[in-house]
Amino acid sequence: xxxxxxxxxxxxxxxxxxxxxxxxxxxxxxxxxxxxxxxxxxxxxxxxxxxxxxxxxxxxxxxxxxxxxxxxxxxxxxxxxxxxxxxxxxxxxxxxxxxxxxxxxxxxxxxxxxxxxxxxxxxxxxxxxxxxxxxxxxxxxxxxxxxxxxxxxxxxxxxxxxxxxxxxxxxxxxxxxxxxxxxxxxxxxxxxxxxxxxxxxxxxxxxxxxxxxxxxxxxxxxxxxxxxxxxxxxxxxxxxxxxxxxxxxxxxxxxxxxxxxxxxxx
Amino acid sequence: xxxxxxxxxxxxxxxxxxxxxxxxxxxxxxxxxxxxxxxxxxxxxxxxxxxxxxxxxxxxxxxxxxxxxxxxxxxxxxxxxxxxxxxxxxxxxxxxxxxxxxxxxxxxxxxxxxxxxxxxxxxxxxxxxxxxxxxxxxxxxxxxxxxxxxxxxxxxxxxxxxxxxxxxxxxxxxxxxxxxxxxxxxxxxxxxxxxxxxxxxxxxxxxxxxxxxxxxxxxxxxxxxxxxxxxxxxxxxxxxxxxxxxxxxxxxxxxxxxxxxxxxxxxxxxxxxxxxxxxxxxxxxxxxxxxxxxxxxxxxxxxxxxxxxxxxxxxxxxxxxxxxxxxxxxxxxxxxxxxxxxxxxxxxxxxxxxxxxxxxxxxxxxxxxxxxxxxxxxxxxxxxxxxxxxx
Amino acid sequence: xxxxxxxxxxxxxxxxxxxxxxxxxxxxxxxxxxxxxxxxxxxxxxxxxxxxxxxxxxxxxxxxxxxxxxxxxxxxxxxxxxxxxxxxxxxxxxxxxxxxxxxxxxxxxxxxxxxxxxxxxxxxxxxxxxxxxxxxxxxxxxxxxxxxxxxxxxxxxxxxxxxxxxxxxxxxxxxxxxxxxxxxxxxxxxxxxxxxxxxxxxxxxxxxxxxxxxxxxxxxxxxxxxxxxxxxxxxxxxxxxxxxxxxxxxxxxxxxxxxxxxxxxxxxxxxxxxxxxxxxxxxxxxxxxxxxxxxxx
Numbered sequence: 001x002x003x004x005x006x007x008x009x010x011x012x013x014x015x016x017x018x019x020x021x022x023x024x025x026x027x028x029x030x031x032x033x034x035x036x037x038x039x040x041x042x043x044x045x046x047x048x049x050x051x052x053x054x055x056x057x058x059x060x061x062x063x064x065x066x067x068x069x070x071x072x073x074x075x076x077x078x079x080x081x082x083x084x085x086x087x088x089x090x091x092x093x094x095x096x097x098x099x100x101x102x103x104x105x106x107x108x109x110x111x112x113x114x115x116x117x118x119x120x121x122x123x124x125x126x127x128x129x130x131x132x133x134x135x136x137x138x139x140x141x142x143x144x145x146x147x148x149x150x151x152x153x154x155x156x157x158x159x160x161x162x163x164x165x166x167x168x169x170x171x172x173x174x175x176x177x178x179x180x181x182x183x184x185x186x187x188x189x190x191x192x193x194x195x196x197x198x199x200x201x202x203x204x205x206x207x208x209x210x211x212x213x214x215x216x217x218x219x220x221x222x223x224x225x226x227x228x229x230x231x232x233x234x235x236x237x238x239x240x241x242x243x244x245x246x247x248x249x250x251x252x253x254x255x256x257x258x259x260x261x262x263x264x265x266x
Numbered sequence: 267x268x269x270x271x272x273x274x275x276x277x278x279x280x281x282x283x284x285x286x287x288x289x290x291x292x293x294x295x296x297x298x299x300x301x302x303x304x305x306x307x308x309x310x311x312x313x314x315x316x317x318x319x320x321x322x323x324x325x326x327x328x329x330x331x332x333x334x335x336x337x338x339x340x341x342x343x344x345x346x347x348x349x350x351x352x353x354x355x356x357x358x359x360x361x362x363x364x365x366x367x368x369x370x371x372x373x374x375x376x377x378x379x380x381x382x383x384x385x386x387x388x389x390x391x392x393x394x395x396x397x398x399x400x401x402x403x404x405x406x407x408x409x410x411x412x413x414x415x416x417x418x419x420x421x422x423x424x425x426x427x428x429x430x431x432x433x434x435x436x437x438x439x440x441x442x443x444x445x446x447x448x449x450x451x452x453x454x455x456x457x458x459x460x461x462x463x464x465x466x467x468x469x470x471x472x473x474x475x476x477x478x479x480x481x482x483x484x485x486x487x488x489x490x491x492x493x494x495x496x497x498x499x500x501x502x503x504x505x506x507x508x509x510x511x512x513x514x515x516x517x518x519x520x521x522x523x524x525x526x527x528x529x530x531x532x533x534x535x536x537x538x539x540x541x542x543x544x545x546x547x548x549x550x551x552x553x554x555x556x557x558x559x560x561x562x563x564x565x566x567x568x569x570x571x572x573x574x575x576x577x578x579x580x581x582x583x584x585x586x587x588x589x590x591x592x593x594x595x596x597x598x599x600x601x602x603x604x605x606x607x608x609x610x611x612x613x614x615x616x617x618x619x620x621x622x623x624x625x626x627x628x629x630x631x632x633x634x635x636x637x638x639x640x641x642x643x644x645x646x647x648x649x650x651x652x653x654x655x656x657x
Numbered sequence: 658x659x660x661x662x663x664x665x666x667x668x669x670x671x672x673x674x675x676x677x678x679x680x681x682x683x684x685x686x687x688x689x690x691x692x693x694x695x696x697x698x699x700x701x702x703x704x705x706x707x708x709x710x711x712x713x714x715x716x717x718x719x720x721x722x723x724x725x726x727x728x729x730x731x732x733x734x735x736x737x738x739x740x741x742x743x744x745x746x747x748x749x750x751x752x753x754x755x756x757x758x759x760x761x762x763x764x765x766x767x768x769x770x771x772x773x774x775x776x777x778x779x780x781x782x783x784x785x786x787x788x789x790x791x792x793x794x795x796x797x798x799x800x801x802x803x804x805x806x807x808x809x810x811x812x813x814x815x816x817x818x819x820x821x822x823x824x825x826x827x828x829x830x831x832x833x834x835x836x837x838x839x840x841x842x843x844x845x846x847x848x849x850x851x852x853x854x855x856x857x858x859x860x861x862x863x864x865x866x867x868x869x870x871x872x873x874x875x876x877x878x879x880x881x882x883x884x885x886x887x888x889x890x891x892x893x894x895x896x897x898x899x900x901x902x903x904x905x906x907x908x909x910x911x912x913x914x915x916x917x918x919x920x921x922x923x924x925x926x927x928x929x930x931x932x933x934x935x936x937x938x939x940x941x942x943x944x945x946x947x948x949x950x951x952x953x954x
Binding site: 009010041042043044198199200203218219220222223224225226227228229231232240242243245246247248249251252253261 | 664665667669671673674675676677678679680681682683684686687690691708711712839842868869874875876877878879880
């Protein structure tokens, strides 16, 4: 069994895979959790892999034709071909607030959804979805027990942090949807970023919204935007959302509070 | 007009840089290299050479600054032993950026001040070309040729020319100085190999993505470097032949120098000053009717495989003298590389190895004659042991 | 002497590609953008190992730096070679992290300063090796938790105080040395504009907080930088040919306590530890004020 995980730097895809690999081992399996090598940065798309077998796994290349894909970020599929190589009849488990047929994914596979971001924000207080998704994984695959996941989590963290993550796992276990067949669904196109013109809009969880009526043209947000996503149009700040990662610096630095930070809807 | 001057090896090296009209020299003292950069400092102070001379704070910086300077002007640096070890990291970068920097190395052991080849052998796989010299004249000539080899479009690899510390660096002998005009005609002005001016941003970007982009094929950088080093075999022969035309001197075919090898049954293989001393040994042995010659390795990188296959097919035994050790491997480094070259022959000669001259241990004519006799014994089909010995 | 530049005076021209692969709220990105904007088309850049490859999408020529320790030497080579060919118009500029400046690159920094090489060295200071996952550097503030100075039963975070690099560079008597902060872009731009045409060694160390390594919400990157200036943790000053001048004087320094506690890396620190840092900040600020307007030493 081979599984590919898609997430973003900072969402804990690598840690999540390691916890799952540990939990599966406690349930009697041999596992191999592989992080994609490279320098990951918070928000940038990252991949990791998990192999599960009955004895030590010798294969040391990456997973190219997974049986299952786990996606930690609802918008990742817009820029990353997350179902590439997925075996026919395979399964996608995705962090998404809507049903399996409304995720923009379509093809000869099934999709299960869980709103792991909402669960994480509610239970942990931060949008780190790597543990919540494991509860959903346990439910939809039946490969691993909740007890094993909880044991693996208690080895990764202790005290309050461990408790919160265990609660997130349990909640996701309850909330995950049944996998649905999406062979009839037309998939939304994946638009890979063109070098030199990066679209980082899918990094955002929150979006800065500018009230141009309030903007005094002071240029503070313009000069402080780390992405150079703000330009001055008629002496008013103008946000190019393709280039905005939603860090919120402009929101914080606007001297007249002309920018609001609103949660992205999907 | 050419003229002679009696000078030490280090001065010959300094003259090579001067006659090549280098524009950037990075300097740091280390025995036995130090006087090279002292001579260059004097030449600049006296107005004989127009170059930027920078007293760096260590060899790592000597290498790093000469590397970036070489993007724009002809650059030179020099070092020895531990200094070369300290350059190791940026040396890999110089080949990555494919900058034709030329550096002189005056061999110094990595364990003591006296010479052996452990300094350059420790840099064997940095991608630099390495050309060895036997005397001061050869140092000067090879220095000039090194710029032409390194800067050739087919090569574009940094190049070390090298000779033994003390034995060459501080020994005086007559050296013929080529006329500046003739060197200018032989070695054209430096062509900036790397677009680094602000107005060349687009070209710089294109070059960078071609050379450094790991997404096309991560192995590309190595593949191209290897092709360039193999091209260097041809280029070195050409440059050696052209040098002969201009200055009346050449060094074998540029890659190897075969000394009195006609009709011999066995050859000794050696590098640098040991090869030089071996010529005397061969003279004496042939006078006594022994059929043994000498092959001096001039270009260690690229390694002259083809020449050794040709020579190996004609002799019954080869005795390799190594002023280096590869701990944990049977035999020295040139011995290993030579045997690798011979592998594809249908009939291979017997090969013997002698570790000699480590940490400056004197290698005498008598020592070399004894090695030759052992090699001749092997050529006669007699059993000789050990295969590898500490001479 | 530098003068703050009102943001209204900036033109629209950019020398950096929008959006990068750095973390959300990366203040190093702000430094790279501002440097590229001010030095503009005269710039040739040296990079060394740091987060720069993630955010330094500057459209001017760059020499990539596998040689982490070599910033000073590599810029020396460029500066000398360009000068040889009469290209004095080129501004050899380094946008170098604090590790590549204060630790592994320090020898080359000091040597380049001593030789007064013609280069502009901008250190973006996020107080740790962030590109490798937040390991302590000599620029890390005392008591900060980093991945190599974790907090535990037997450890209180970093044991040593932050290396006073601006002063160390200042005593080399270079033509220009300044501190700056991303929270004060007018001041930073003014310093860059002053430094740009100056011949010789110019150095600006810019405070650039890192949400990932310092553990705070990315939206507060500039706010954290500002509070560091307002509390005296990162005073803004410059040294021109040996003479020191404070370029921004808060009327009264804010206590460091709240500033430190707002960063996850200091969440563990005790009142005594806060007092220790406060004492050092007060002392340093006092000395700066004494020296203000006069020689650094």
